[in-house]
Amino acid sequence: MSELSIRNLRVGIGDKEILKGVSLDIKQGEVHAVMGPNGTGKSTLAYTLMGHPAYEVLAGEVCFNGVNILDLEPDERSRMGIFLAFQYPVAIPGVTVANFLRTAINAHRRSKDPADKGIPIPEFLKMMRQKMEMLKMDPAFAGRYLNDGFSGGEKKRAEILQMAVLQPEIAILDETDSGLDIDALKIVSEGVNTLRGPHLGVLVITHYQRILNYIKPDFVHVMMDGRIVESGGAELALHLEEQGYDWVREKVTNGTAQ
Amino acid sequence: MEKSPKVVIRSDRHQATPAQEFMLRASDVGLNGRESAFDEYRANAFDVYRALPFPSVRDEAWRRTDISQLRPSMYEINPDDEMSEMDTVPAALLDPLAAEKHAGQIVIAGNSARVELDKDLSGRGVVFGDLERVAKSYPDLMEKICGFAVKPNEGKFAAVGSLARRGTVLYVPKNTVIEKPLHSLLWATGSKRLLLSHLIIYLEENASVTFVHESASAEDPVNSILHAGIVEIYVGNGANLRFVELQSWSRQVWNFTHERAVVMAGGTIDWIFGAVGSKLTKNFSDLVLQGAGATGRMSGFYFTDGDQHFDHDTSQNHLAPHTTSDLLFKGALRDASRSVWQGMIYVAPGAEKTDGYQSNRNLVLSKNARADSIPGLEILADDVRCTHGATIGKIDPEPLFYLASRGISKPEAERLIVEGFFDPIMERIPFDGVRTRFYQSIHSKMSPLP
Numbered sequence: 001m002s003e004l005s006i007r008n009l010r011v012g013i014g015d016k017e018i019l020k021g022v023s024l025d026i027k028q029g030e031v032h033a034v035m036g037p038n039g040t041g042k043s044t045l046a047y048t049l050m051g052h053p054a055y056e057v058l059a060g061e062v063c064f065n066g067v068n069i070l071d072l073e074p075d076e077r078s079r080m081g082i083f084l085a086f087q088y089p090v091a092i093p094g095v096t097v098a099n100f101l102r103t104a105i106n107a108h109r110r111s112k113d114p115a116d117k118g119i120p121i122p123e124f125l126k127m128m129r130q131k132m133e134m135l136k137m138d139p140a141f142a143g144r145y146l147n148d149g150f151s152g153g154e155k156k157r158a159e160i161l162q163m164a165v166l167q168p169e170i171a172i173l174d175e176t177d178s179g180l181d182i183d184a185l186k187i188v189s190e191g192v193n194t195l196r197g198p199h200l201g202v203l204v205i206t207h208y209q210r211i212l213n214y215i216k217p218d219f220v221h222v223m224m225d226g227r228i229v230e231s232g233g234a235e236l237a238l239h240l241e242e243q244g245y246d247w248v249r250e251k252v253t254n255g256t257a258q
Numbered sequence: 259m260e261k262s263p264k265v266v267i268r269s270d271r272h273q274a275t276p277a278q279e280f281m282l283r284a285s286d287v288g289l290n291g292r293e294s295a296f297d298e299y300r301a302n303a304f305d306v307y308r309a310l311p312f313p314s315v316r317d318e319a320w321r322r323t324d325i326s327q328l329r330p331s332m333y334e335i336n337p338d339d340e341m342s343e344m345d346t347v348p349a350a351l352l353d354p355l356a357a358e359k360h361a362g363q364i365v366i367a368g369n370s371a372r373v374e375l376d377k378d379l380s381g382r383g384v385v386f387g388d389l390e391r392v393a394k395s396y397p398d399l400m401e402k403i404c405g406f407a408v409k410p411n412e413g414k415f416a417a418v419g420s421l422a423r424r425g426t427v428l429y430v431p432k433n434t435v436i437e438k439p440l441h442s443l444l445w446a447t448g449s450k451r452l453l454l455s456h457l458i459i460y461l462e463e464n465a466s467v468t469f470v471h472e473s474a475s476a477e478d479p480v481n482s483i484l485h486a487g488i489v490e491i492y493v494g495n496g497a498n499l500r501f502v503e504l505q506s507w508s509r510q511v512w513n514f515t516h517e518r519a520v521v522m523a524g525g526t527i528d529w530i531f532g533a534v535g536s537k538l539t540k541n542f543s544d545l546v547l548q549g550a551g552a553t554g555r556m557s558g559f560y561f562t563d564g565d566q567h568f569d570h571d572t573s574q575n576h577l578a579p580h581t582t583s584d585l586l587f588k589g590a591l592r593d594a595s596r597s598v599w600q601g602m603i604y605v606a607p608g609a610e611k612t613d614g615y616q617s618n619r620n621l622v623l624s625k626n627a628r629a630d631s632i633p634g635l636e637i638l639a640d641d642v643r644c645t646h647g648a649t650i651g652k653i654d655p656e657p658l659f660y661l662a663s664r665g666i667s668k669p670e671a672e673r674l675i676v677e678g679f680f681d682p683i684m685e686r687i688p689f690d691g692v693r694t695r696f697y698q699s700i701h702s703k704m705s706p707l708p
Contacts (some may be wrong), residue, residue, distance in 0.1 A: 050659075052659055075661075077663075092657055092675065093679070093681075093683065095675070095677065103666055104664040107666050108665050112663070188364055235605070
């Protein structure tokens with residue numbers, strides 16, 4: 001059973017400290033949601049877990065399968081089984097979705113077996129078609145340049161498609177609901193739910209509770225000013241939806257005052 | 259792709275240039291008499307060659323390509339009795355690139371030429387062979403087709419290139435459609451060698467041909483070669499030429515070419531350039547849309563590394579109404595290499611309803627590499643549509659991180675981005691074999707230098 005274990009993680013960008021000691025454990029099979037107002041460090045957490053070079057780790061560790069992944073390059077983390085669905089997926093002009101997916105799959109295969117010859121094309125095409133069907137994607141999508149001219153909904157679906165193809169053990173969904181209308185949100189959520197299971201741990205990072213109506217979390221955490229200040233079950237998300245974040249903020253301020 | 263403004267640096271170079279001159283006598287290039295039109299053409303070229311100075315950075319067309327380090331006197335024409343180099347031609351260069359099989363192939367290696375042509379084609383009046391031999395066998399034809407497009411007085415290298423005895427001639431009579439491609443290979447070995455070549459492709463009315471021409475030489479860290487080449491193309495009324503030109507010289511070659519394609523009414527040329535070799539290349543490629551409704555497409559792929567320097571000077575000349583040109587040149591650069599592209603669209607008075615497009619995109623992969631891109635328009639007609647664009651970009655960190663987050667290592671991510679950058683060029687190439695060659699070039703250029 002794999003587990004992503006975040007211990008006292010402090011992260012800065014430039015001179016500014018954004019994460020001020022975050023601890024969190026995500027096991028395979030669990031769905032965690034991290035909620036919080038804008039600018040509290042949620043996306044910094046997502047990028048740092050994936051190894052974005054702009055974020056500097058000041059302290060703490062992130063262990064995955066017994067390895068401190070903070071020492072690893074982003075591509076190594078991916079090949080270990082960590083996945084980040086980007087809030088703003090990046091366009092790669094001239095590289096088709098199919099070519100990109102095959103390159104990524106083969107990179108994963110080769111890291112497990114250096115002698116691997118790559119996924120046979122018929123097997124790859126069959127697998128890609130299946131996953132695209134699951135996400136109600138037009139087969140022509142495979143021939144389009146990755147994220148180039150995609151609508152918001154297409155980008156997010158393409159992220160989940162990559163997740164379905166790469167089959168990570170831990171997936172971080174960074175604001176996957178942003179920019180989606182309700183239909184697209186349903187499709188994306190259904191996709192994630194299909195992938196849910198004992199082998200997948202999910203960290204849903206979101207500003208709004210809306211996505212959690214579709215992807216039911218086992219645990220909800222509230223992040224504020226670079227710290228996780230409140231944790232609970234799915235009901236915490238509903239409570240936040242009704243009450244907003246002010247009560248948490250007050251609680252934190254009072255707590256600090258005491 | 260990040261776009262940064264084009265930077266053109268002017269610098270005064272008043273360094274004393276040692277006198278540059280070839281050590282070339284008339285006998286070295288086999289000039290004896292002016293009996294045939296071909297003799298006359300070459301004898302005239304010899305006079306022009308002697309009269310013209312070497313270009314320097316003070317000449318506008320050569321401003322960004324400094325050849326003051328070139329010592330032309332080092333280079334000599336191969337003696338007539340030199341051993342054949344045919345045995346040294348790598349087998350892989352003989353493979354067809356544009357189809358399963360050729361209709362004909364000519365290999366020029368040193369002083370020897372080897373020609374093959376499907377029998378039925380020679381029966382239909384197709385002439386395909388070595389320049390000097392065609393001149394001997396078909397003097398009248400040669401008078402018509404030799405020197406019609408490129409004139410020796412266009413420059414020192416045009417003049418010296420016109421002295422070539424070796425080269426390829428393809429003449430296709432009216433209404434002749436050649437289904438399978440023709441292939442020519444110009445192969446060179448040796449050292450301190452002055453190599454001259456002349457390629458003529460002449461398509462009469464409604465003829466149709468695919469032609470692949472490759473220049474290549476053996477990699478040799480010491481010895482160098484100077485190549486001066488002429489390419490003349492005529493696409494008659496309603497004729498159709500697909501012309502692929504691959505420049506795969508070794509890194510010791512100084513390469514100078516003057517190329518011009520003249521397209522008559524309703525004719526079409528699809529002109530594909532792939533440049534990966536040579537130490538320095540200065541290439542003039544002109545498209546002349548001479549007849550109404552003529553169409554030309556020019557697609558360029560180049561990749562420089564090490565200290566390579568490529569300078570492609572293109573022009574799209576619209577001389578008649580309803581003519582269409584479409585140029586896309588894309589290049590990647592690494593190490594301390596350099597590329598220059600300067601392009602001109604010219605629309606003559608009266609060439610109405612003309613549609614001209616030119617675009618040059620560069621991807622600079624290291625901080626010491628530099629690309630210059632200089633588009634130009636000169637429009638003397640009223641009702642035309644001409645557009646151009648030029649960009650110089652580099653690989654951004656965000657796509658690299660995105661690809662890395664999917665498990666793709668940095669070198670592989672860079673290769674993927676570079677392949678993606680070239681995709682619009684690949685899409686314009688209808689030949690699998692040529693595309694595969696370009697992908698192989700990308701792969702080898704992106705591997706560390708040996």
